[in-house]
Amino acid sequence: xxxxxxxxxxxxxxxxxxxxxxxxxxxxxxxxxxxxxxxxxxxxxxxxxxxxxxxxxxxxxxxxxxxxxxxxxxxxxxxxxxxxxxxxxxxxxxxxxxxxxxxxxxxxxxxxxxxxxxxxxxxxxxxxxxxxxxxxxxxxxxxxxxxxxxxxxxxxxxxxxxxxxxxxxxxxxxxxxxxxxxxxxxxxxxxxxxxxxxxxxxxxxxxxxxxxxxxxxxxxxxxxxxxxxxxxxxxxxxxxxxxxxxxxxxxxxxxxxxxxxxxxxxxxxxxxxxxxxxxxxxxxxxxxxxxxxxxxxxxxxxxxxxxxxxxxxxxxxxxxxxxxxxxxxxxxxxxxxxxxxxxxxxxxxxxxxxxxxxxxxxxxxxxxxxxxxxxxxxxxxxxxxxxxxxxxxxxxxxxxxxxxxxxxxxxxxxxxxxxxxxxxxxxxxxxxxxxxxxxxxxxxxxxxxxxxxxxxxxxxxxxxxxxxxxxxxxxxxxxxxxxxxxxxxxxxxxxx
Amino acid sequence: xxxxxxxxxxxxxxxxxxxxxxxxxxxxxxxxxxxxxxxxxxxxxxxxxxxxxxxxxxxxxxxxxxxxxxxxxxxxxxxxxxxxxxxxxxxxxxxxxxxxxxxxxxxxxxxxxxxxxxxxxxxxxxxxxxxxxxxxxxxxxxxxxxxxxxxxxxxxxxxxxxxxxxxxxxxxxxxxxxxxxxxxxxxxxxxxxxxxxxxxxxxxxxxxxxxxxxxxxxxxxxxxxxxxxxxxxxxxxxxxxxxxxxxxxxxxxxxxxxxxxxxxxxxxxxxxxxxxxxxxxxxxxxxxxxxxxxxxxxxxxxxxxxxxxxxxxxxxxxxxxxxxxxxxxxxxxxxxxxxxxxxxxxxxxxxxxxxxxxxxxxxxxxxxxxxxxxxxxxxxxxxxxxxxxxxxxxxxxxxxxxxxxxxxxxxxxxxxxxxxxxxxxxxxxxxxxxxxxxxxxxxxxxxxxxxxxxxxxxxxxxxxxxxxxxxxxxxxxxxxxxx
Numbered sequence: 020x021x022x023x024x025x026x027x028x029x030x031x032x033x034x035x036x037x038x039x040x041x042x043x044x045x046x047x048x049x050x051x052x053x054x055x056x057x058x059x060x061x062x063x064x065x066x067x068x069x070x071x072x073x074x075x076x077x078x079x080x081x082x083x084x085x086x087x088x089x090x091x092x093x094x095x096x097x098x099x100x101x102x103x104x105x106x107x108x109x110x111x112x113x114x115x116x117x118x119x120x121x122x123x124x125x126x127x128x129x130x131x132x133x134x135x136x137x138x139x140x141x142x143x144x145x146x147x148x149x150x151x152x153x154x155x156x157x158x159x160x161x162x163x164x165x166x167x168x169x170x171x172x173x174x175x176x177x178x179x180x181x182x183x184x185x186x187x188x189x190x191x192x193x194x195x196x197x198x199x200x201x202x203x204x205x206x207x208x209x210x211x212x213x214x215x216x217x218x219x220x221x222x223x224x225x226x227x228x229x230x231x232x233x234x235x236x237x238x239x240x241x242x243x244x245x246x247x248x249x250x251x252x253x254x255x256x257x258x259x260x261x262x263x264x265x266x267x268x269x270x271x272x273x274x275x276x277x278x279x280x281x282x283x284x285x286x287x288x289x290x291x292x293x294x295x296x297x298x299x300x301x302x303x304x305x306x307x308x309x310x311x312x313x314x315x316x317x318x319x320x321x322x323x324x325x326x327x328x329x330x331x332x333x334x335x336x337x338x339x340x341x342x343x344x345x346x347x348x349x350x351x352x353x354x355x356x357x358x359x360x361x362x363x364x365x366x367x368x369x370x371x372x373x374x375x376x377x378x379x380x381x382x383x384x385x386x387x388x389x390x391x392x393x394x395x396x397x398x399x400x401x402x403x404x405x406x407x408x409x410x411x412x413x414x415x416x417x418x419x420x421x422x423x424x425x426x427x428x429x430x431x432x433x434x435x436x437x438x439x440x441x442x443x444x445x446x447x448x449x450x451x452x453x454x455x456x457x458x459x460x461x462x463x464x465x466x467x468x469x470x471x472x473x474x475x476x477x478x479x480x481x482x483x484x485x486x487x488x489x490x491x492x493x494x495x496x497x498x499x500x501x502x503x504x505x506x507x508x509x510x511x512x513x514x515x
Numbered sequence: 516x517x518x519x520x521x522x523x524x525x526x527x528x529x530x531x532x533x534x535x536x537x538x539x540x541x542x543x544x545x546x547x548x549x550x551x552x553x554x555x556x557x558x559x560x561x562x563x564x565x566x567x568x569x570x571x572x573x574x575x576x577x578x579x580x581x582x583x584x585x586x587x588x589x590x591x592x593x594x595x596x597x598x599x600x601x602x603x604x605x606x607x608x609x610x611x612x613x614x615x616x617x618x619x620x621x622x623x624x625x626x627x628x629x630x631x632x633x634x635x636x637x638x639x640x641x642x643x644x645x646x647x648x649x650x651x652x653x654x655x656x657x658x659x660x661x662x663x664x665x666x667x668x669x670x671x672x673x674x675x676x677x678x679x680x681x682x683x684x685x686x687x688x689x690x691x692x693x694x695x696x697x698x699x700x701x702x703x704x705x706x707x708x709x710x711x712x713x714x715x716x717x718x719x720x721x722x723x724x725x726x727x728x729x730x731x732x733x734x735x736x737x738x739x740x741x742x743x744x745x746x747x748x749x750x751x752x753x754x755x756x757x758x759x760x761x762x763x764x765x766x767x768x769x770x771x772x773x774x775x776x777x778x779x780x781x782x783x784x785x786x787x788x789x790x791x792x793x794x795x796x797x798x799x800x801x802x803x804x805x806x807x808x809x810x811x812x813x814x815x816x817x818x819x820x821x822x823x824x825x826x827x828x829x830x831x832x833x834x835x836x837x838x839x840x841x842x843x844x845x846x847x848x849x850x851x852x853x854x855x856x857x858x859x860x861x862x863x864x865x866x867x868x869x870x871x872x873x874x875x876x877x878x879x880x881x882x883x884x885x886x887x888x889x890x891x892x893x894x895x896x897x898x899x900x901x902x903x904x905x906x907x908x909x910x911x912x913x914x915x916x917x918x919x920x921x922x923x924x925x926x927x928x929x930x931x932x933x934x935x936x937x938x939x940x941x942x943x944x945x946x947x948x949x950x951x952x953x954x955x956x957x958x959x960x961x962x963x964x965x966x967x968x969x970x971x972x973x974x975x976x977x978x979x980x981x982x983x984x985x986x987x988x989x990x991x992x993x994x995x996x997x998x
Contacts, residue, residue: 412690413656413660423585423694423701426695427702430698430699431702438698439695442695445694446686446691449687449690453679453682453683457678457679461664461667493579494579495581496579496580496582496583499583
């Protein structure tokens with residue numbers, strides 16, 4: 020048991036990767052079970068690790084026993100442990116969904132490919148969140164992206180536009196990766212190291228302003244592309260709308276979060292919030308573009324007729340909130356961003372899975388098809404409603420807490436304009452969330468077709484997610500405290 | 516029973532009542548009786564809590580904590596406790612009335628109606644008992660969500676449009692105003708507790724106070740101050756008991772209650788007095804009083820007339836809160852309660868007249884006094900109270916508001932208050948005078964003048980007299996909360 024916990028950080032990644040290889044060789048049904056069981060095991064592992072290392076973090080895990088800076092390390096600290104659990108939880112929900120209502124979305128010869136890609140994606144995202152090495156981060160980003168392209172392309176079987184969406188995603192993703200790796204190159208040129216902690220230390224000893232500026236510019240652009248920052252979000256809506264629902268549940272919930280997390284680590288943990296380049300990029304790029312994303316995503320979501328497209332544009336707006344939050348550059352803002360990441364992740368996963376379950380009964384993807392959902396399948400509709408309420412930032416959900424903390428951070432920073440944008444950004448969902456909720460809860464709809472029932476493998480996990488959104492929205496003090504200390508730790512790391 | 520338990524039960528009982536109502540879906544008699552018992556229980560608890568406060572205790576309870584300085588907490592103080600007593604008491608009366616109304620109109624969604632009324636009352640109790648602005652905001656939003664299904668009760672196109680306007684005004688206004696100003700308060704003070712003398716006193720300058728005042732007053736769009744009032748006349752498509760509930764028990768009352776409480780305990784008298792926008796807001800409230808009265812005059816539909824009357828009468832409360840003189844604030848508080856009692860009487864009476872004689876327009880009111888005498892005379896009492904005639908509840912607050920305006924050295928406002936009473940008299944006594952004339956026989960005959968619900972307006976009409984008699988006691992009870 021002890022040995023498992025000691026090597027747990029490695030297992031976060033190794034376990035899903037090995038299982039992915041096995042799953043790819045198995046028949047479809049077996050592969051789906053392998054994915055589900057592995058994802059649940061990884062979730063158990065991350066939660067167990069969090070509990071057993073309470074107070075002992077930060078922990079550095081050196082792969083193969085090679086010490087940093089030469090060896091590759093994973094660094095698990097208070098800052099990334101919460102997102103690590105979030106990613107593995109979302110992974111488990113998505114993997115279970117392939118056993119449930121998502122099963123029919125990947126059939127035929129590619130049936131066992133879907134679970135395998137899902138596992139690769141989970142492992143790679145956990146790697147992105149855990150790694151303490153700049154180049155290793157690139158590797159995991161690429162594994163995550165490549166599996167994501169595959170996952171999106173699976174949607175092409177049902178709707179040919181899915182292939183084009185996957186191709187667009189590939190182009191944007193490759194661009195992002197190139198920018199990131201060029202940034203790593205500059206970083207290596209200026210410091211001679213690839214280990215984040217080591218780079219941070221060397222930057223203080225021997226600053227090289229121009230190289231650093233170039234490095235950060237490339238790193239920021241690359242990661243911003245991966246996190247779908249406006250106006251580099253073009254790939255996201257169609258990719259999310261056309262991918263199979265289990266893929267979207269994972270990507271929308273976890274992949275943007277992982278990229279943003281990496282960006283936060285590079286920004287505040289490596290360069291530090293006082294670095295002139297950071298201040299410049301955050302204030303002149305991240306802040307206005309984040310604000311634009313909030314407005315643009317919100318408006319597009321209002322005009323989207325397709326439910327998945329609406330949720331995707333809502334995700335673009337939420338990414339805007341995160342970027343605007345990051346650009347505030349204060350500890351309180353970073354804590355708020357962390358809370359918002361959790362709220363958005365749980366919310367989007369719940370929504371995409373619930374939408375897929377609702378879709379099975381109506382075989383339509385428009386918002387109109389949600390009519391009467393509550394009468395047909397109360398459980399799925401309840402999860403859908405709570406997810407929507409959290410997107411709206413309704414009180415007693417985690418979305419509300421995140422919104423409150425972000426606006427508080429903006430006012431405390433003196434950026435009243437940012438607070439105004441955030442408030443407008445929380446009003447826009449009134450229209451599309453209100454319209455959706457009215458259809459789900461109050462409008463009559465057609466009865467459910469005979470013999471079709473929502474699968475518990477899809478419904479039970481999202482009910483748990485919805486419950487988590489409410490519980491953490493009512494008694495969120497522990498979570499807010501944890502986010503606060505996580506942000507404090509990261510800021511302190513960068514300030515050294 | 517411990518006082519803290521009573522606090523939480525005042526919210527939990529109506530909340531549970533909703534689920535009990537849903538559970539008894541198939542047995543209407545058991546359902547209505549059960550909800551009635553819950554209403555009695557809530558009312559009793561509210562009275563008990565008020566009694567404890569009278570004895571000098573101040574029960575408080577923290578339910579959960581969101582972040583440092585942001586607990587979901589309850590605390591009973593005189594103003595909130597009085598609001599809880601009036602609201603839960605009127606819930607009980609409304610319930611009696613609704614049982615009759617819903618059965619008479621053979622409503623198809625009775626269970627849903629009773630369940631959401633219960634939820635709305637639970638949220639209102641939360642608003643009344645909130646210990647801080649954060650908690651108040653949460654319950655305020657819950658109230659919006661709980662009342663939406665009531666507004667769209669009939670499910671037809673008109674109801675759905677009314678519902679869209681209802682949500683479309685209340686939610687954005689609360690986000691842009693109440694939410695933003697609440698967060699701002701938290702950013703400045705690090706907490707949002709309601710404190711005697713005002714939490715923000717000494718922490719904000721006149722400009723910021725002015726901005727926060729605007730955000731708070733317009734953010735509480737439930738108060739229906741012009742121009743945030745558009746949802747209220749439209750929401751009249753809902754059944755009459757819902758109108759009674761929106762106007763007197765829950766929504767509009769909760770809106771002005773929130774504004775009053777925020778002015779007293781968050782901004783504080785000092786900040787309100789110095790706020791740069793105070794003058795403008797005072798005139799907006801005054802304009803709201805006058806314009807709504809004039810609009811009421813032009814409405815022939817009796818429910819629409821009563822709706823505009825609510826806007827006018829409750830803008831008076833906001834006006835009183837902005838005066839921030841001891842008499843003005845006391846007058847504002849009493850006006851809130853007096854209006855609730857009188858307006859619910861008017862709605863009950865108008866609803867009974869409509870169901871028993873089929874008359875829904877002022878122009879059709881001739882003969883009402885003989886066709887539905889009980890309801891008609893209750894209507895007269897309610898009207899007299901709203902106008903401010905003794906011996907009815909509305910008399911004292913009108914007098915105090917006049918005094919308050921004079922005290923603040925605002926003769927213009929005092930004159931305007933007098934004029935608004937005259938307007939009230941015109942738009943409410945018009946149906947009364949019409950009703951006294953002989954009619955040409957019922958427009959549509961429906962048998963029910965002596966139904967179960969016919970007691971309700973009698974009870975509330977007696978209530979307006981009771982409030983008049985016990986005004987001094989109520990004022991003494993409220994005193995520790997006010998200036």
